[in-house]
Amino acid sequence: MDLEQYYDDIYRYCYLRLNDRHAAEDMAQETFLRFLEASEYRDMGKPLAFLYTIARNLCIDYMRRYSNRPDRVSYAEDPEIFPAPSCEGALTDSLALAQALRQLDDADREIVCLRYINEVPVSDIGKIMNLSRFAVRRRLNRSLKLLSGYIKKEDF
Amino acid sequence: MKKNDLHLQEELLRIYRIPPSREKTAFFRSRRWRSAYEKAFLSPEAAPGISFPEFLRIQAGYIRLRNWFFSLGLFLAVLLFSAENIRAAGIDSRQFLGALSACIPYLALTTIAEGSRSARFGMDELEMHTRFSIHSVICARLFLAGALNLIVLTALIPFLCTAWGTGPAVTSGILLAPYLLTCTLDLMILRRSRNRNSITLCAAAGTGVSAGCLVLSAAGPAVYGVLSHAALPAVFLLGAAAALELRKYLRQSEESIWNYTSTV
Numbered sequence: 001m002d003l004e005q006y007y008d009d010i011y012r013y014c015y016l017r018l019n020d021r022h023a024a025e026d027m028a029q030e031t032f033l034r035f036l037e038a039s040e041y042r043d044m045g046k047p048l049a050f051l052y053t054i055a056r057n058l059c060i061d062y063m064r065r066y067s068n069r070p071d072r073v074s075y076a077e078d079p080e081i082f083p084a085p086s087c088e089g090a091l092t093d094s095l096a097l098a099q100a101l102r103q104l105d106d107a108d109r110e111i112v113c114l115r116y117i118n119e120v121p122v123s124d125i126g127k128i129m130n131l132s133r134f135a136v137r138r139r140l141n142r143s144l145k146l147l148s149g150y151i152k153k154e155d156f
Numbered sequence: 157m158k159k160n161d162l163h164l165q166e167e168l169l170r171i172y173r174i175p176p177s178r179e180k181t182a183f184f185r186s187r188r189w190r191s192a193y194e195k196a197f198l199s200p201e202a203a204p205g206i207s208f209p210e211f212l213r214i215q216a217g218y219i220r221l222r223n224w225f226f227s228l229g230l231f232l233a234v235l236l237f238s239a240e241n242i243r244a245a246g247i248d249s250r251q252f253l254g255a256l257s258a259c260i261p262y263l264a265l266t267t268i269a270e271g272s273r274s275a276r277f278g279m280d281e282l283e284m285h286t287r288f289s290i291h292s293v294i295c296a297r298l299f300l301a302g303a304l305n306l307i308v309l310t311a312l313i314p315f316l317c318t319a320w321g322t323g324p325a326v327t328s329g330i331l332l333a334p335y336l337l338t339c340t341l342d343l344m345i346l347r348r349s350r351n352r353n354s355i356t357l358c359a360a361a362g363t364g365v366s367a368g369c370l371v372l373s374a375a376g377p378a379v380y381g382v383l384s385h386a387a388l389p390a391v392f393l394l395g396a397a398a399a400l401e402l403r404k405y406l407r408q409s410e411e412s413i414w415n416y417t418s419t420v
Binding site: 037098112113 | 164165167168169171172174175177178179180183184188189192193195196197
């Protein structure tokens with residue numbers, strides 16, 4: 001099984017959650033090692049959703065462990081929260097989108113990032129987030145509508 | 157991806173500013189990764205991976221030969237009895253189709269019986285601990301046996317239409333309605349009684365449907381007039397009912413796995 005092709009996706013996802021390159025590399029590597037150790041997975045040629053689920057849980061554990069340590073990047077109080085992008089240094093046209101993303105709740109933000117940054121199929125997003133495909137599609141449409149509405153408003 | 161989606165993707169990547177990974181190559185060359193990979197996939201105790209077609213092929217081997225033979229036997233019998241000299245001997249199309257529809261419930265019974273073998277032989281608890289879950293095994297066997305039946309029945313519909321001169325709606329109704337009705341009844345019975353005797357009840361239900369088909373075919377040509385209008389809606393309704401029952405049956409098998417594993 002060729003797992004190397006999924007490394008970048010998992011690393012990108014971990015980075016989105018942790019916003020720390022070294023921590024993201026560590027979590028991505030740990031994800032792959034845990035995947036190999038998992039006895040409950042049987043290869044049916046689609047390991048991506050399972051990899052994301054491991055990565056998500058590892059990131060949440062990591063944030064829980066390190067949220068109170070002063071020498072680390074400070075994380076949000078609730079590790080389940082999917083962080084919003086920073087508006088610092090964003091170009092004018094990107095700034096509206098960054099602000100619009102801040103208006104979404106963390107689950108919707110996570111769905112948007114999984115779908116549009118990592119190009120994860122809707123069915124896999126459902127498996128990762130424990131939602132039905134219809135719920136994912138509904139949330140995605142609602143988020144896109146909200147994002148476009150907010151950006152248009154900011155343009156004025 | 158659409159043009160707008162690509163634009164959104166570019167913007168999101170720009171906002172989140174994700175640096176490229178620097179440790180990917182080193183990680184996949186590291187001893188830690190290689191030893192974990194070898195342990196998972198190359199060691200003698202590692203279970204070899206299996207693809208979905210391979211899984212179906214293995215499960216096909218466990219379906220009893222008499223099931224395959226029954227489906228193919230029915231197909232060949234229809235071909236044989238549709239030969240011109242036999243038709244010329246005076247067999248009425250109504251009689252022939254009536255007899256054929258009376259055989260169809262047994263075709264459904266063999267398929268359903270295949271899916272309930274584990275429960276009947278008291279092996280379901282053991283199979284919950286095997287390599288493949290009982291749920292996927294049941295799905296695979298019902299899929300294979302059902303697919304063969306569907307192919308046989310679909311192939312028979314145009315053939316019967318041309319050989320016996322019956323309309324496609326009537327022929328579909330005669331072939332599919334008893335099949336789907338028996339499937340629905342049998343799955344309902346299996347869902348309610350998961351024991352060795354359940355197959356006897358299923359056989360009784362199949363025989364009831366079969367007898368009903370014979371009675372209807374003997375009732376007179378008026379029945380065929382009604383059937384030509386009601387056949388397709390009946391097939392759709394029965395198809396939906398069978399699908400619903402199958403879903404409930406598979407869900408129940410999932411629940412029984414969950415119940416069992418939570419008590420271990």
